[in-house]
Amino acid sequence: MDKWKKLMVHIGAYPAVLGKWLAVGGLIGGIGGIIGSVFHIGVNYATQVRLAHPWVLYLLPVLGVIIAGLYRVTKVEGKDTNAVIESVHFGKNVPVLLVPVIFVSTVLTHLGGGSAGREGAALQIGGGIGHTTGRLLHLGEKDLPLATLCGMSAVFSALFGTPLTAAVFAMEVISVGVFYYAGLIPCLTAALVGYLVSLMMKVPPTRFTVADPGLDAWTMVLVILLAIGCAVVSILFCRGLQETGRRAARLLPNPFIRAFVGGVLVIGLTLLVGTTDYNGAGMEVVSRAIGGEVGGWAWLLKLLFTAVTIGFGFKGGEVVPSFFVGACFGCVLGGFLGLPAGFGAAIGLVAVFCGAVNCPIASVFLSIELFGTGDLLYFAMACAISYLLSGYCGLYSSQTILYSKM
Amino acid sequence: MDKWKKLMVHIGAYPAVLGKWLAVGGLIGGIGGIIGSVFHIGVNYATQVRLAHPWVLYLLPVLGVIIAGLYRVTKVEGKDTNAVIESVHFGKNVPVLLVPVIFVSTVLTHLGGGSAGREGAALQIGGGIGHTTGRLLHLGEKDLPLATLCGMSAVFSALFGTPLTAAVFAMEVISVGVFYYAGLIPCLTAALVGYLVSLMMKVPPTRFTVADPGLDAWTMVLVILLAIGCAVVSILFCRGLQETGRRAARLLPNPFIRAFVGGVLVIGLTLLVGTTDYNGAGMEVVSRAIGGEVGGWAWLLKLLFTAVTIGFGFKGGEVVPSFFVGACFGCVLGGFLGLPAGFGAAIGLVAVFCGAVNCPIASVFLSIELFGTGDLLYFAMACAISYLLSGYCGLYSSQTILYSKM
Incomplete structure (x- = not known):
């Protein structure tokens, strides 16, 4: 009987x-979806204001001081x-x-x-929402990290309109080489609800159209060469941002002066x-690159602008800039190699x-959600x-490495 | 200088x-692709012969004895x-x-x-090819498991024409809750080359067309209910096969008599x-189900046929039968719930x-490669x-459980 x-x-x-x-994923997804959508609308509104009144650029030093404050x-x-x-690793608040x-x-x-994205902010807003909601619901120490992941998924999903990428990203970003399988239902539910909320709040999902070159061995060889270049650029990108931040903090220890x-x-x-072109997120330049119309050193300039912006204390995220840098670099090197x-x-x-x-599975899903599945x-x-x-x-120094990549 | x-x-x-x-992934992919394609052609030819001469069914007991022999x-x-x-876990031969x-x-x-698939066979053929090639190349004990995974990916990919699913499946199937990230390049390369070889050898990739109901919350609720039913069916399927095998071996310890x-x-x-309908792989019934035209207890009958076939010592695989069982069950319960x-x-x-x-990421990629990405x-x-x-x-008792699913 007992058995x-x-x-x-x-x-x-x-x-x-x-x-x-x-239930919990749905709740956090709903809250994250609403706040994420409002955040999206806020960033967009700020961008509209900047484009309508170019002189606000000159306020940037003062805005930096306000942020530091x-x-x-x-x-x-x-x-x-x-x-x-x-917080996900150690249950920290x-x-x-x-x-x-x-x-x-x-x-x-x-x-x-400033040259920055929105997604670092999205992860922090989402993580904060998820963690706080989890604590209010009195979730245990095993469940609290999952609530944090839920929030990250929800806000990421609402901002970019890429729910599957958002959920998988949250599960994959915490540690290199480990996939957080227990997050499947929580993250997917939160991302889905966040996405549906963002659609209701008229946030347009990010989508691009790109021509499909068809599968053949030679094109694959060219893609492999391009990807090797992209790996180097991603190293430059991460190191550039981190080194700029480190040097800026050493040269100007006062955060107010630094931001100014x-x-x-x-x-x-x-x-x-x-x-x-290099101010703000620069999504329209990403679109132009995917249209095949960006050349030269745009990728390096964006890297520089972002390193200065983030390194000196402005806020946002590194993901949209990484899209920008990658798309412009790929447009140039890809074209040079003979790819469309x-x-x-x-x-x-x-x-x-x-x-x-360091999230390969999330990245594959990103390609599907942004571009469709032709390639x-x-x-x-x-x-x-x-x-x-x-x-x-x-990008994230707290991302632990549990398994070697080789 | 030393630094x-x-x-x-x-x-x-x-x-x-x-x-x-x-290089190694490409080599194993090439060998696996050729052997996998020949295997596909062989199974197809056997099926043609059976369909043209229905009386060969009566040879099945004798064929069983030959297999045992x-x-x-x-x-x-x-x-x-x-x-x-x-072999992947412990480096066994x-x-x-x-x-x-x-x-x-x-x-x-x-x-x-007999009611069986091809994919269990594909994994064994592929694993054997990969492991043997790895040993001939004198790969070390860290690399040998990766070579085995390469072979599994290559033959799976050649058989089904689903390279991404094949690669991810090999990386995901070994342990529950752990993704074998080091296999990314090896498995993907082998799967890709295997796929290209199979295309050259005129093996048609498995594809279905299914109508896209569009994303809405109510449909998602119905899908969740259907998926709960599918989880129960998957348990019945695994337990059914394993119990039949165990009981058959106890009742008839002699493998010749058992197969007969x-x-x-x-x-x-x-x-x-x-x-x-329930003999062989039954891919045409899967097609009919995805056309919405299968009703009744077809799923349970296929489960029964497969449990007897595999449990008494015939060979093949459990994956295509699981497709069959799932598609027929989903056709009936989905229709009942109000889904197309x-x-x-x-x-x-x-x-x-x-x-x-127990491979959720491979399964999502399977849905993309079989059906496209609408849903x-x-x-x-x-x-x-x-x-x-x-x-x-x-299905696999050697699949270790490293992290809880909850």
């Missing part, structure tokens, strides 16, 4: 877990995406004040034309290149992202190569 | 690994897909004789109308149901496969649910 009872409890545990995470006042200085990753602070700081960064100087540098760079330039840009976008975040095998091979060759370089 | 030298060696290790696995003579009795999985024996036995099983009796039982069942029946069948196919093999989120959610709820049930 049967035990068996029933054991069998019953699975549906109970399913029910719990459909916000972090000082709320005592979340030094907290970034790594704080969220560490994600300070709930980080949510409004990174939200406002990112909007201000985009308003002033960073703002001045971005203004100077902008005047120097004579275009605002737009297709090269698409490969470059996904491969540099993969090398920077899945090219993207998969490019991701595999960029993942391997980027070595232990990555 | 620089060390750094260069460290940096150089990555391109060296890339080059090595592009082949295993006895070559001393590979008891070696199955688990032997390949254990995969006996090279297993390759021709499982090849011939599977063709004979299909000739006589199994053949007689399949003949009896075939005459009883009055159709040959063909779409329900597609969900059922992928979800039952996922529950049986990716439905398939992903169905896979996640079936993965969780199938618990520690699975």
Whole structure:
């Protein structure tokens, strides 16, 4: 009798877990979807204002000081995406004040034309929402990290309209070489609900159209060569951002002065290149690259702008800049190798992202959700190569390495 | 100076690994692709003969005895897909004789109308090829398991025309909850080359067309309900096959008599149901189900036929039968719930496969490669649910459980 009872409890545990995470994932997904959509609208609005009034660029140094002040006042200085990753690793708290602070700081960064993305912010906002909701629901120490992952998935999904990528990214980013399988139902549910909410709030999903070159061995060889280049670029990207941040902090230990100087540098760079292509997120340049129309050193300039912006204390994320750098680099090198330039840009976008975040499966899903599936095998091979060759370089220093890539 | 030298060696290790696995993966992919294609042609030919001469069904008991004899003579009795999985775990040898024996036995099983697939055979053939090639190349104990995975990917890919699924499946099937990231380049290369070879050898890739119901919350609720049912069916499927095998071995310890009796039982069942729909792989019934045209208890009958065929000692694989069972079940339950029946069948196919093999990511890629990407989120959610709820049930007893699913 006792044996049967035990068996029933054991069998019953699975549906109970399913029910719990459909509910909790759905709840966090709903909250994350709403806040993520509002965040998207805020960043977009700031960008519109900047484009309509180009002089706001000159406010950037002051905005930098305000951002530094916000972090000082709320005592979340030094907290970034790594704080969220560490929360998943060690159950550390994600300070709930980080949510409004990174939200406002990112909007201000985009308003002033700093070169940054939205996704680092999305992970922090989402992680904060998930962790806080989990604590309010009195989840245990085994479930709390999953709640944090739920929030990351939900806000990422709402911002980019890529729910499967968002869910898989959250499961994959925490450790190199380990996939967080227990997050499947929680993350997927949160990402899905976040996505549906964002659609209801009229956030357009990010989509591109790229021509399909068809599968053949020679094109694959060219893609492999391009992916090797992308791996190198992803290393440059990560190292560039990290080194700039480290040197800036050493030269200018005061965060107010640092942010002010960073703002001045971005203004100077902008005047120097004579275009605002490298300010803000630059999604329209990504679109042009995937249309095959970007040449030259745009990728390196974006890398420089982003390194200065993020390194000197502005906020946002590194993912859209990595899209930008990858797409422009792929457009140029792909075209040079003889690939259709737009297709090269698409490969470059996904491969540099993969090398920077060390998430090959999420990157393959990203290629599917952004571009459709015509060239899945090219993207998969490019991701595999960029993942391997980027070595232990990555955007997030808290990402633990549990298994060797080789 | 020494420090620089060390750094260069460290940096150089990555391109060296890339080059090595592009070469070794390509080689194993080529061999696996050729043998896999010949195997596909052989099984197809056997099926044509059976369809043209229905009386060969009555040879099944004798064919069973021949198969038992082949295993006895070559001393590979008891070696199955688990032997390949254990080879990856512990570096054990995969006996090279297993390759021709499982090849011939599977063709004979299909000739006589036993209910079996091809993929278990594909994994054994591929694993044997990969392991043997790796040993001939004097690969070390760290690389030998990767060579085995390469072979599995290559032959799976050649047989089904689903390279990404094949590569991810090999990386995912070895342990529950762990993804074998080091296999990315090796497996993907082997799967890709295997696929290209199979195309050159005119093996048609498996593809289905299924209508896209569009993303909405209510349809997702129905998919979740269907996936819960699929998880239960996947448990029945695995347990049914394993229990039948265990009981048959206890009742009839002599493998010759067991296979003979199994053949007689399949003949009896075939005459009883009055159709040959459940003999062989049954891909045409899978197609009908995805067309929305299968009803009743076809799924349970296929489960029964397969349990008897495999359990009494015939050879082949469990994957195509799991497709059959899942598609027919999904067609019926999906239609009953109010989903388009063909779409329900597609969900059922992928979800039952996922529950049986515990490979959710490979299953999502399977849905992409078989059906395109219209309904990716439905398939992903169905896979996640079936993965969780199938618990520690699975087709392969050697698949270790390293992380809990919850």
